[in-house]
Amino acid sequence: MGTPDQPSLDEIIRICSQVRWATRLKEWRYKDVEYEGEVYTRGDMLPAALAHLLKRVHIDGDLPPDTTLEQYNELIRNLVTSSSSWVYGFLYHNLHPQWGFYDPKTGWVAAFDAITGEVQTALIAGEKEQFFTKYPHVRLR
Amino acid sequence: MKVDGIVWQKPVKPSPRSAEENLQDFPNLVRKYRGRVLFVKDSGLEATEIPVFRDRIQSAIDAYGWDHPVIAPFRQQIEETDELLRGEYGRLLVREMDVDYPRLRELYEPPPSHWWWYLDKLARVPDRKVVAVVVPFNEREIEKLYEIVDEDDRDNALEFLKSSVYAKIVT
Numbered sequence: 001m002g003t004p005d006q007p008s009l010d011e012i013i014r015i016c017s018q019v020r021w022a023t024r025l026k027e028w029r030y031k032d033v034e035y036e037g038e039v040y041t042r043g044d045m046l047p048a049a050l051a052h053l054l055k056r057v058h059i060d061g062d063l064p065p066d067t068t069l070e071q072y073n074e075l076i077r078n079l080v081t082s083s084s085s086w087v088y089g090f091l092y093h094n095l096h097p098q099w100g101f102y103d104p105k106t107g108w109v110a111a112f113d114a115i116t117g118e119v120q121t122a123l124i125a126g127e128k129e130q131f132f133t134k135y136p137h138v139r140l141r
Numbered sequence: 142m143k144v145d146g147i148v149w150q151k152p153v154k155p156s157p158r159s160a161e162e163n164l165q166d167f168p169n170l171v172r173k174y175r176g177r178v179l180f181v182k183d184s185g186l187e188a189t190e191i192p193v194f195r196d197r198i199q200s201a202i203d204a205y206g207w208d209h210p211v212i213a214p215f216r217q218q219i220e221e222t223d224e225l226l227r228g229e230y231g232r233l234l235v236r237e238m239d240v241d242y243p244r245l246r247e248l249y250e251p252p253p254s255h256w257w258w259y260l261d262k263l264a265r266v267p268d269r270k271v272v273a274v275v276v277p278f279n280e281r282e283i284e285k286l287y288e289i290v291d292e293d294d295r296d297n298a299l300e301f302l303k304s305s306v307y308a309k310i311v312t
Contacts, residue, residue, distance in 0.1 A: 006147065029179040051183065059176030061169060091149060092186060093241040111186055121184050126173060127155065127193060131186075134248060136149035 009087060009140050012099050015117040016080045016110075019073045022118045026051035033058050036068070049073070052122060062108075062125050076122045079103050079110050086129060089114065090137040100132040152248050155193070160204035163197040164211055170197050171215045175222045181234045188238045189245065191226070195257040196249075226257060235264040 007015070025045040032041045033054050040046060040054065053072045056063045063072070079085055079101050088100040097114035109131045110122040124131070163170065174194040181188050198219060201209075207216055225231075234240060242261040251258040 026180075026183055030176065055176060055180060055183075059180075060173055089147065089149075093239065093244065098186075121186050124187065124190075126190050130153070130155040131190075133150075133153040134155055134189075134245075135152055137152070138147055138149055 012087065012140070013080055016099060016101070016112045017077050018117065019076050019080075019122075020116075020118050021047070021049040021052075022116075024048060028054070030055075030059060049119075052119070056123050060124060060126075062123065072123070075108075076110050076119065079106075079108055079123070085141075086139065087141040088129070088132040088137050088139055090132045090135040092135060094136060098132075098135075100137075102129045102132065104128075152244075154248055154250075157200070158197060160200045163201040164205055164209070167198070167201055167211050167215065170194050170201075171218055171222075174198060175218060178222050178226050178230050181230050182237060185238045185240060188234055188240055191234070192245065192249070192251070192255070192257045195223075195226075196251065196255060199255065223257075226260070227263065231260045232264050235261050 026048050028040050028044045028046050028051065029042055032039055035050065035054060049069055053067065053069055057065055057067055082103060084103065084105065086102045086104065088102070090098050090100055092098050098120060099112045099114050100109060102109045107125040107128050108123045109128065111120040112118065113120055174191065177187055177191045177194065202212060205212060207213060242258065246258050249258065256263065
């Protein structure tokens, strides 16, 4: 990356640090959960960012229950901008270019669509850097 | 591999975690496995974690058994989630999430018994209703079954039943 067609590392970090979420809604398919006084039940349609946050809190258990969307986005931004994060480009199923960030201290990863710049998934901690390296990949930092 | 002027490194086969690590992480693994299955439509990237988490669960079960005090409380939840994945959710995953199972199998080299890596193949099996299950236990029962098979098919039917642990009769 860094060619005329591909953004530089600084540009990738700038785009991803905006933490832009897709506008489509996601269906909540788990037990009832509460966020800022609102109870969400199975079948409710949630904004993508909130759905991802609630999954990280209530399913993965990797974030405390009182984490707000603002805090979640800030944690993602910190992961993207931290100089200690590893940065990858990878091809989801050989076709769809993505950018990935991995913090070796926390084990967290975040992935962004390289075409739209939108968050694909953020702050999951299952596979560490293997989340990216199981695809064709290039480490950018 | 060169795509769009970038030299991509080949996928790296992930190193498996030890059964001990998986046991320590067991409740967490089960919760994540169930969550990834329930939310299969959310993210293809997250959906590719499903077989990885299920492998880790199986590694602990294989090493310590279902009766281990850490594992036993989760048996029902794992089996229910497996059922979802083998059925509606697995088909949804294959149909809508574009997970490249052949490529993942090439990378992870899972054994055939780990069916969660073969959802694309399972999805191709027609969704038939099981109306009866025949379980031949011994020669006498096989002989009884032999009696009810049409005369023209007796030889084939007997050979089939003798070599089967069970046979499903489907419509």
